[in-house]
Amino acid sequence: MKNPPSLDSLVSALKVLPGVGPKSAQRMAYHLLQRDQAGAERLARALDNALTRLTHCERCNTFSETPVCALCADPTRRQDLLCVVEMPADLVMLEQARCFDGLYFVLMGRVSPMDGLGPREANLDKLAARALDGVTREVVVATNFTAEGEVTAHLIAELLKGRGLGLSRIARGMPLGGELEHVDPGTLAQAVYERRSL
Missing domain, CATH: 1.10.8.420 (RecR Domain 1)
Structure with missing residues (x-):
């Protein structure tokens, strides 16, 4: 039938x-x-x-109903510290862990050549413009510890090296192959605290 x-x-x-x-x-x-x-x-x-x-925040690229989201508009956040995550769910996890007091940039994806997703699809051009705004002093790369996340982190490091910014990567307190939205807040907080320079 x-x-x-x-x-x-x-x-x-x-x-x-x-x-x-x-x-x-x-x-x-x-x-x-x-x-x-x-x-x-x-x-x-x-x-x-x-x-x-819903649209994208002009500053951090996450979903927002206003041109600038509430996090980016919050004057109590550190303006000189920028954390790069793959998806909005990753931002939410970092906020729940209460381990980061700076601002974010959400890639809305990751570089995945196998899936036909390159730097353009991961919004690396928007990230560069945001990171090189003259206010940002350090970029914390918090992409997932998957093959795609590692490729994305490497490309971000190459893009921003030598531009007068501090670059760091969250520590591997997270399980290899793990994704931020599935990690407990304590493990995630430890990974942020133990981030390393790229």
Whole structure:
């Protein structure tokens, strides 16, 4: 039996989520349509609202509803210290660990030649402009300790070396192959405190 086109369309849309295959997407679609239509409507409204209202912060590149996000606008943050992370979830983890009082730059990805993602897709040009603003004195590279994260960290170091900035990399207190959003706050805090020069 063939599904109605609208159901196929919903299943196909749900498959864009990471880790969701065809069977999981189908189960989600049936659940939303049969058991939780109110939840489906909330999800649709929230997604529409996010797509309409969210943009990127002009300074740190994270998601924001205003041109400059609340963190970048906070005068109590150290303006001369910039931490580079791959994704907004990594920024959230560092904030939860309460181990960093500077500002951030969110790459919104990482360099991954296998996936066809180069320096442009990782926003390294925007990072260079932000880091070389005349206020930043040190850049802390906090990319993940994956192969892609290491390549990204290396490219950032090459991009910013010899530009009058201090460069450091968070320490390997994190597990090799680990990602920031999955690490406990204590381990993450230790990695930031024990960062090393690049």
